[in-house]
Amino acid sequence: MIKGLCLSASAAILMAAPLCAQNTRISEDRDAFSVSLNGVSVRIERSGPACPPACLQPMQAAPGVTTIGELEILDFLDLFVAAGQGLLIDARLPAAYGSETIPGAVNVPAATLQPGNQYRDDLLNALGVRNGDFSAAYDLVIFDGGADAPAAAEAVRDLLGAGYPATKLKYYRGGLSAWTGAGLSIAQGQ
Template structure:
C-alpha cells in the first residue's frame, strides 16, 4: 500500500513522467531497492535512492533532501518523484514514501508505481542493467 495521500500510477503514467518531468529536469524516477538489485536491473532513466537512506537516523538524510530540491526545510522547490520497487509486495517504495512524508515532503509531489520492476518486465518493456 502506498503512503497516505500519495497517488499511484501505471506504466503509461511512468512513461509520460519520464518524458515530461524527468526529461524537463523537474522530476526523478526513483528505484527504492538496494544498490545491488538496482545494478542488476531497473527501469530506464531511474536513479537509486534506497528506502533505508531516508531513515531519520541517517546523518546524510538532509544532504539527500537537498539533492531532491529541499532547501533548509523548504519543500517549495522539491522535485516531483515517482517511486517503485520490485513489485506490489515489496515494501521498499512505500517505506521510502512514508519517510519522505515525515520530512514534510508534499504528497502532491510524490507518486507510487505499485507494479514495479516485475510488472514492467511482465509487459515486455525495456529494462536497464545487467539482466
Template sequence: MVGIVVLTLVPISVLAEGNRLTELLGDLQFTLNGQAFTIARSPDPEARLSDDFAKTSRICPPFCLQPMQALPGVTTLGEMEVIDFIRGPLSEGRGALIDARLPEWFEKGSIPSAVNVPFTTLAPENPFRNDILVALGARPLGGGAFDFSNALDLVIFCNGAWSDQSVRALRALQAAGYPLDRLHYYRGGMQDWLMLGLTSSRPASSRPAAATQGSDG
C-alpha cells in the first residue's frame, strides 16, 4: 500500500536517455484540471542555451540584479522547492505557479502548468486588479476589502535574477494586502530553469511542429 502511494507521489520513470532531476526523482508527471504535464531534464548532455537566454550582460537599468530576499517574509525557492510546490499545494488546488512576465515572453515558453499574470496587472493602475485578487482566492468583502484567509499559495517567477518583474509583482501583492507567508519567489526564473535543461512549455497554438528540446546543431 505504502509502496503504491509513494510510486504515485514520486513517479520514477526511467528515461531511455537516462537523465534525471535527482537521484531519487527521474521526472515529474502530473495532471492539473485534466491536463497532463511533464517536467524532466533534457537528455542531451551537449544541450546549450541559445537565443535570449544565452546573453550574459543585459544593461541595467532596466535589467538590474535582484536580491536573494525579495521582501521580508517572502520565501525564496530553488528548482526542487518549485517542484515540491507543484507536487504539493498546486496539485492539491491550494496554489498557483505565476509567470509574472508579459504575454509575449510567456508565449515563448514557461514552466509547465504556470499561469501568466503579468506584473503590470497587479498594480493598482489596472482597473481589473481586484478581479485578479478574487481569482487568486481572495474573498471580496465589498468595496476594496478582502479576506485573504483562503487565498492561494503563490510561487512567482520571471526571467530570473536580472529581471525585476517578480519583485514588482510581489510588492504589488503586498500593497494589496496579500499575506506574505502565501508568497514565494523563484528567483532563478526562466534563465535558471532553461540553463538546467528543464522542460519548457508553450501553449499548443504557438508550438512549432518540430520538437523544441535539445540543441539544433
C-alpha cells in the first residue's frame, strides 16, 4: 500500500482495503522514530500488522533470560532435546503450529501459561515441576511467529511468575519468520 492513499468507500469495499492506508506503531509506546544524523533528518516508520498486538518486542523478554539465535537452537536440540532434558516450545496457537513450525518443537500456547489458566499447574507438572520444586524442570527455548509477535515473551514472563528459573529459559525472538528467512527447514506440527 502507498502511504497516505485514501480510497472511496465503494472502492475500499471492492478491494477489501481500509479507507486510508496508514503506517502502524513500532511498539506500544512508539509511533515512529526520528533522529538527526550529520545534519540529515532520518525518520523510521513501520507498516504491516497493527500494533498492538503485533508490536516489535524487545531483544530481552525478561531479566536473566538469554535471547538466542538459530545456531543456538540447533545446539539446544542436540544437547538438551535429544537427551530428554529440554523442550523447544512454539508458543503460537495450535492452528499456526499445525501449519508449520521448527522441527522438534512442541506446542504450548502462551495463553495456557497465564496465571488464570486452571490447568497451568498440570502443565507445569508436565514440564517437570514437582510441588513447586523446579530442580528437575525441563530447560526451555520459547519462540513464536517473530519479532513482532508477543506470545513467546509473554510465555517467558508467565513462567518466571510461576517460579520457573530464568537459567532454565531461553527466548528465540526471531521466531519462525527469522527461521524461515534463514532458509532453514520447517515441519508440520503434530
